[in-house]
Structure formats: structure tokens, C-alpha cells
Amino acid sequence: MTVTFPERRSLIGSLVRLDPLVDSDAEELFAAIVRPDVYEFGYGGGIAGMPRDAAAFADELSSHYPFSTGIPFTVRLVAGPDAGRIVGTTSLGDIDTTNRGAHIGWTAYDPAVWGTGVNPECKLLLLSLAFDSGFERVKIQTDAVNARSRAAIAKLGAAFEGVLRHHRLRADGTWRDTAVYSVLADEWPEVRAGLQQRLEKATPPQLTHD
Numbered sequence: 001m002t003v004t005f006p007e008r009r010s011l012i013g014s015l016v017r018l019d020p021l022v023d024s025d026a027e028e029l030f031a032a033i034v035r036p037d038v039y040e041f042g043y044g045g046g047i048a049g050m051p052r053d054a055a056a057f058a059d060e061l062s063s064h065y066p067f068s069t070g071i072p073f074t075v076r077l078v079a080g081p082d083a084g085r086i087v088g089t090t091s092l093g094d095i096d097t098t099n100r101g102a103h104i105g106w107t108a109y110d111p112a113v114w115g116t117g118v119n120p121e122c123k124l125l126l127l128s129l130a131f132d133s134g135f136e137r138v139k140i141q142t143d144a145v146n147a148r149s150r151a152a153i154a155k156l157g158a159a160f161e162g163v164l165r166h167h168r169l170r171a172d173g174t175w176r177d178t179a180v181y182s183v184l185a186d187e188w189p190e191v192r193a194g195l196q197q198r199l200e201k202a203t204p205p206q207l208t209h210d
Contacts, residue, residue, distance in 0.1 A: 003100045003134030006092065008071050011125040015117050015204060018073035018125055021065060021089060025074045026058035028086040032110040042143025042176060043108050049171030065106050066093030072106060075122060077113075080204025087113045087205070090122050092130060100136040110207070114148075117202025123156055124195040131188045144177035153181045157191040 011018040021029075033043075034057055039050040044064065051057035065072035070093030077085050088109035095102045104126050109118060123140075130138045140156070142149040144163050154160065158181035167178040183191050 001134045003097050003136075005095060005097055006071060006129050006133045011073070011129060012078065013121040013125055014199065015077065015079050015121045015202060016087075016125075017076045017078045018090070018122065019076065021061075021072040021074045021091075023058065023061060025086060026061050027054050029074060029089055030054040030057040032086050033088055033108040035111070037111055038108050041146035041149065042170065045169075045171030046174075046176075047172070065089070066091050069093050070095045070102070073126075075109065075118065077118075077205065077207075080206065082205070082207045085207065087118060087207075088122075090126065092126050094139070100134060101139065102130045102135050102137075103139045103141070104130075105139075105141060112207045113205045116205040117199050118205060119152060120156070120195050120198050120202070124192065124199065127183060127188065127191065127195075131185055136185050137182050139180060139182045141178050141180045144179045146179075150179055153179075156183075157187070157194050158183050159187070 008020050039047050070091055072091040075088040077083050091106040093103050140153050140158050161180045164178040166175040168176050170176050
């Protein structure tokens with residue numbers, strides 16, 4: 001199968017819409033994800049890497065997300081009373097058309113949508129984009145200490161490959177071990193069916209309004 005670099009376009013589901021991330025999303029994205037409970041288990045290098053304010057987050061946007069190797073997305077709700085609201089970000093990065101591999105990562109959501117259908121639908125949309133583009137393997141990884149994230153990845157149906165020890169430095173200078181999972185092209189139909197089944201029962205998240 002011929003592999004192509006995925007088109008930079010919006011991906012629309014029943015609960016969320018993934019739009020290519022742009023600078024003007026920074027302020028609302030900061031409000032959604034820049035908080036200790038998102039960063040404490042390794043996102044952005046951990047608590048020590050959490051931007052101090054919206055201006056700092058905007059300044060770091062281009063260097064933090066994989067604009068040069070993939071497609072960062074903004075996650076917006078498309079259903080329910082909060083339709084249009086930004087609730088997170090995720091990316092298809094490390095795109096390697098020669099070896100037909102990609103990496104779903106750089107993912108963070110407003111805690112208000114944790115445990116809802118938002119993450120499963122984001123993964124369904126991104127995995128569909130990757131495999132429809134001809135990729136053979138899609139990697140998903142997280143800090144090995146992030147039990148919540150590891151459980152969510154395993155629930156998707158991704159296979160656990162192992163732990164990369166002392167894989168990278170966290171912002172506070174400690175070493176991060178990285179738990180690596182993947183989905184292969186021949187596993188995708190079963191994984192897709194499982195995600196679709198989960199989404200049949202999902203309802204639009206109900207966020208608390210300020």
C-alpha cells in the first residue's frame with residue numbers, strides 16, 4: 001500500500017472536532033489544560049515544565065508541539081451545550097513515510113472530559129487518518145508512572161511493547177521512563193470496532209460553566 005503524508009485538515013466525529021492547531025487557539029487551550037492535575041504525571045515534562053501564564057504558553061506553542069514532523073490538533077466539542085469549546089490537544093507526529101510509522105501523542109485534555117468519549121473518539125479519528133494514509137504502525141506512549149494514561153491506552157486495544165528506561169529528562173531534571181504501546185495495520189479493524197462500540201454508548205460531556 002502506498003503511504004502518504006496525511007492531509008492537514010479537520011477531523012470531525014460525533015463528540016469532537018480535531019482542527020489543525022493554530023496560534024489563536026493558545027489562550028483557550030491554556031485555560032483548558034494548563035493546570036497541575038494535567039501536568040503532574042509527565043505531560044509537558046511535568047509540573048516543573050508547566051507554563052507560568054498564558055503568554056508563556058503561547059510563546060512555547062511552536063516548540064512544544066510537533067509542527068515540523070506531524071500535525072498538532074486542537075480538540076473541540078461538537079455536541080451538547082458546550083459545542084465549540086476547546087477541551088484539549090492531541091497530535092499525529094513523528095511521521096515517517098519511509099518506514100510507515102507515526103506517533104499519536106502530545107495529548108492533554110481538560111480534566112472535565114476525562115473518562116468520557118472524548119479520548120476514544122480522538123484516537124479513532126487519528127488512527128483512521130494514519131491507517132487510511134497507509135501507515136503500518138502507530139505508536140502511543142506515556143510516562144511510565146502515569147497509571148491513568150497507561151490504563152486508557154491499554155483500553156484502546158493497543159499492544160504494550162515495553163518500557164524505555166531513562167528515556168528522557170523531565171523538566172525538574174529527573175529521568176522519565178516511557179511506556180510504549182502500538183497498533184499495527186492488521187490489528188486496526190479490531191481496535192476500530194472496539195472504539196466504535198464504546199462510542200455508541202457515549203454522550204456529550206457536561207462541563208461546569210464558570
